[in-house]
Amino acid sequence: MLRLFKHISFGREVASSAHMAALFTVSEQLKPMTELEFEYAEQTMETAYDWLFPSPSTCAFANAGHFSLHDHNANGFQVRLTHFLGQRVLPVVLANTHEALLHSLPFVSLGGKEVGIIHIGAQFQLKPSLELCVGSAYHFALSRYNDCRAFYLGIDENSIDAKTIEYAEDLGCDWMTATECTFRNRFQLKSQLSSYLAHCDEVVLDIDLASLMPQAMVNLSAHLELQMAMRMIRQCMMAGKVKLIQMVGQHEKVVYHKHTQKLWADIVQMLPSRNRAA
Numbered sequence: 354m355l356r357l358f359k360h361i362s363f364g365r366e367v368a369s370s371a372h373m374a375a376l377f378t379v380s381e382q383l384k385p386m387t388e389l390e391f392e393y394a395e396q397t398m399e400t401a402y403d404w405l406f407p408s409p410s411t412c413a414f415a416n417a418g419h420f421s422l423h424d425h426n427a428n429g430f431q432v433r434l435t436h437f438l439g440q441r442v443l444p445v446v447l448a449n450t451h452e453a454l455l456h457s458l459p460f461v462s463l464g465g466k467e468v469g470i471i472h473i474g475a476q477f478q479l480k481p482s483l484e485l486c487v488g489s490a491y492h493f494a495l496s497r498y499n500d501c502r503a504f505y506l507g508i509d510e511n512s513i514d515a516k517t518i519e520y521a522e523d524l525g526c527d528w529m530t531a532t533e534c535t536f537r538n539r540f541q542l543k544s545q546l547s548s549y550l551a552h553c554d555e556v557v558l559d560i561d562l563a564s565l566m567p568q569a570m571v572n573l574s575a576h577l578e579l580q581m582a583m584r585m586i587r588q589c590m591m592a593g594k595v596k597l598i599q600m601v602g603q604h605e606k607v608v609y610h611k612h613t614q615k616l617w618a619d620i621v622q623m624l625p626s627r628n629r630a631a
Contacts, residue, residue, distance in 0.1 A: 373624045375415040375437045376402050379430060379448040379456075381422040384486045394449035395421055397605045401447055404609060405617050413621050415442065427456040435460055438596075445620070446599040447608070451478045451490035454559055454599050458498055461557055461596050468501045468596075469553030470494065471546075471589060473582055474561025475509035475531065477517055479524070490559075495524045504549045506542075506585055507531045507564055507577040534581055542581075546588055556594040558586065562602040565612055579612050583619050590623045 378398040382391035399419050406412040417437060420430040434457060437444050446453060454470075462468045472478065472491070480488035491503055505521075505528035521528065527549065534542055550556065560582070568576050589595050598620070602608040 372415040372442055373413055374443040374445050374620075375417040376405070377417040377430065377433070377444060377446045378402060378419040379422060379446055379453045380419075381448065381450050381453055383450055383452055384484075386487060391449075393605075394603060397602075397608050398447065398449060401608055405614065413624050414445070417444070422453070422456070430456060431460065443595065443624070444597050446597070448599060448601050449603050450487055451559060451561070451599075451601050452485055452487070452493075453601075454490055454557070455485070455493055455497075457597055457599070458494060458501065458557070461555065462498045462500055465500060466554035467552065468498070468555050468557060469549060469594075470501055470503045470557045470559060471549070471585070472503060472505045472559045472561070473507055473577065473585055474505070474559070474564040474601075475507055475512070475576065476561070476564075477505060477508065477513065477521055477526075477528075479517055479520055479526075481520065491524075491526075495526070502526070502553075504528065504546075506546070507534050507582075509564075509576075531577055534577055534585075536578070536581060539581070539584065542585070543588060546585060550589065550592045550594060553594060555596040556589055556592070558589060558595060558598045560586070560598070560600045560616075562600055562607045562610075562613055562616075563604075565616070566607060566610060567612075579615065583616070586620065587623060590620075 378401050380395045380398045402416050406414055417433055422430065434444055438460060446457065478488055478490045479492050480486065481492055482489040485493065494501060495503060503526045505526060508528050508530045510530045529542065529545060564577050565579050565582050607613065
């Protein structure tokens with residue numbers, strides 16, 4: 354599949370009045386990831402824009418480019434991110450790890466504003482670690498940035514141990530389980546999310562794509578229905594506080610799944626209509 358969409362571009366697209374969002378693709382190698390796993394993720398991310406948006410001239414998303422972060426060197430990515438934020442263009446980052454968020458937060462968490470990180474996914478990503486590794490994103494984010502607070506939607510309670518829950522409580526995290534994020538509980542979910550959004554000045558969405566896949570595809574005892582995830586995202590977008598969106602997929606079968614394509618199509622529809630390309 355990857356070869357069908359392999360079009361290497363050496364230029365970088367400049368945001369125009371038709372662009373209200375920009376897609377960044379990011380790959381980063383972290384422990385315990387092998388070199389082969391990283392190269393595989395690199396190939397997957399490099400071609401994602403061409404697959405998602407085969408007609409870029411009529412697309413609301415600018416192509417911000419692909420960034421391979423070696424030795425945690427994110428200077429190029431951060432310069433590009435700052436450019437689009439300055440143009441009031443919504444950055445959407447498609448990455449192979451949740452830890453990529455740590456390269457964006459310094460440019461979102463500014464000016465003493467309360468930043469809410471809304472994680473849509475099954476895991477807390479709170480692994481205590483002395484150095485950055487897969488699964489430690491929120492351990493570092495919430496420890497480094499006092500003005501950030503996390504709200505998890507769709508936690509798989511059957512795969513979380515008591516120690517992790519205690520640590521999440523110590524960090525002031527809020528969460529709702531996958532069972533609480535069903536259509537039956539949609540009104541309670543909407544109320545809880547509204548209350549959280551009201552206490553945030555700005556919002557970052559972090560979406561775990563694997564948690565939205567059909568359950569037979571992923572090793573999770575619980576998962577979120579795609580339509581419920583879309584309700585959450587839509588509510589956040591309508592609040593007008595979303596500063597950045599990150600989507601995370603480690604494997605080709607997740608990044609290139611029809612659920613992911615549907616998610617992107619719906620997000621395009623959530624952008625201000627006057628700025629969408631005709």
